[in-house]
Amino acid sequence: MIVKYGGNAMKSAELRRAVAGEIAALRAEVPVVVVHGGGPVIERELAGRGIGSEFRGGLRVTSPEAMEVVEMALAALNKRLSQDVGHAVGLMGRDCELLVAESLDPALGRVGRVTGVNAGLLSTLRGAGLTPVVGCVAVAPDGEALNVNADTAAGAVAGALGEPIVFLTDVDGVYRAYPDPKSLAPHLTRAEVEAGIRDGWIAGGMIPKVRAALEALDAGAPFAVIASGMKAGVLAAAARGEAGTRITP
Numbered sequence: 001m002i003v004k005y006g007g008n009a010m011k012s013a014e015l016r017r018a019v020a021g022e023i024a025a026l027r028a029e030v031p032v033v034v035v036h037g038g039g040p041v042i043e044r045e046l047a048g049r050g051i052g053s054e055f056r057g058g059l060r061v062t063s064p065e066a067m068e069v070v071e072m073a074l075a076a077l078n079k080r081l082s083q084d085v086g087h088a089v090g091l092m093g094r095d096c097e098l099l100v101a102e103s104l105d106p107a108l109g110r111v112g113r114v115t116g117v118n119a120g121l122l123s124t125l126r127g128a129g130l131t132p133v134v135g136c137v138a139v140a141p142d143g144e145a146l147n148v149n150a151d152t153a154a155g156a157v158a159g160a161l162g163e164p165i166v167f168l169t170d171v172d173g174v175y176r177a178y179p180d181p182k183s184l185a186p187h188l189t190r191a192e193v194e195a196g197i198r199d200g201w202i203a204g205g206m207i208p209k210v211r212a213a214l215e216a217l218d219a220g221a222p223f224a225v226i227a228s229g230m231k232a233g234v235l236a237a238a239a240r241g242e243a244g245t246r247i248t249p
């Protein structure tokens, strides 16, 4: 199972350790790969250096200068997360061509679209009883770094391994009328997700998540769940399809 751990659900060290504990518990039942983001940490590091952030279609426009900061921030976070999870190997997508990407759109700068996943490396690590914890910086054919949205990176890994994926974020799932709690959708089909994007009730940061979920399903993942990383016990329930929003073909 792939667990995508988003930056909004790691805002304190306590929360980070709680989620890491849930990942460690899940791993006792099913082999796990963690793919993480870290948007708020990146934001803080860029701002501290006087580098502004601009997003287009939910993606950070990434200059070569910003790319260095993104990689540094995510790599530092990667070490903390892998230590918290334990029995883990923290890797960036750049290591061993774990995530290979090409430039998505020159107007976005160094932003990548994943074209390859080193599934063999992930299998080898898990075969040795280790949990891969992957930061979402990919390698381009020229050997340079590309910034990949973490939802997209996680979806690509789930697709390559043909495994289910749980996206842990700061909301309980996908709402049909966000943020009305009564409108949380326990289950959505592909057609409903596409309608949600078209009709605008799926918006903002939820769009890359559901798109990544659909791409994972296209590539052979059996299901995808979007659930809260902020509440205890949710990951185990989400993995069983009993929490959050389950998206199926």
Ligand SMILES: Nc1ncnc2c1ncn2[C@@H]1O[C@H](COP(=O)(O)OP(=O)(O)O)[C@@H](O)[C@H]1O
Residues within 6 Å of the ligand: 005, 006, 007, 008, 009, 037, 039, 151, 168, 169, 170, 171, 173, 174, 175, 176, 177, 178, 201, 202, 203, 204, 205, 206, 207
């Ligand atoms: N229909 C919806 N249901 C739930 N959340 C939504 C919806 N549409 C937009 N959102 C927004 O998507 C956000 C989650 O995406 P994002 O902030 O990018 O999280 P992460 O950092 O975990 O990737 C929610 O906090 C919410 O503001």
Ligand SMILES: CC(=O)N[C@@H](CCC(=O)OP(=O)(O)O)C(=O)O
Residues within 6 Å of the ligand: 005, 006, 007, 008, 036, 037, 038, 039, 040, 042, 058, 059, 060, 070, 111, 112, 136, 147, 148, 149, 150, 151
């Ligand atoms: C291209 C692009 O936008 N990359 C993201 C990568 C981190 C990320 O996606 O983190 P979350 O999961 O916390 O949102 C960024 O620079 O913010």
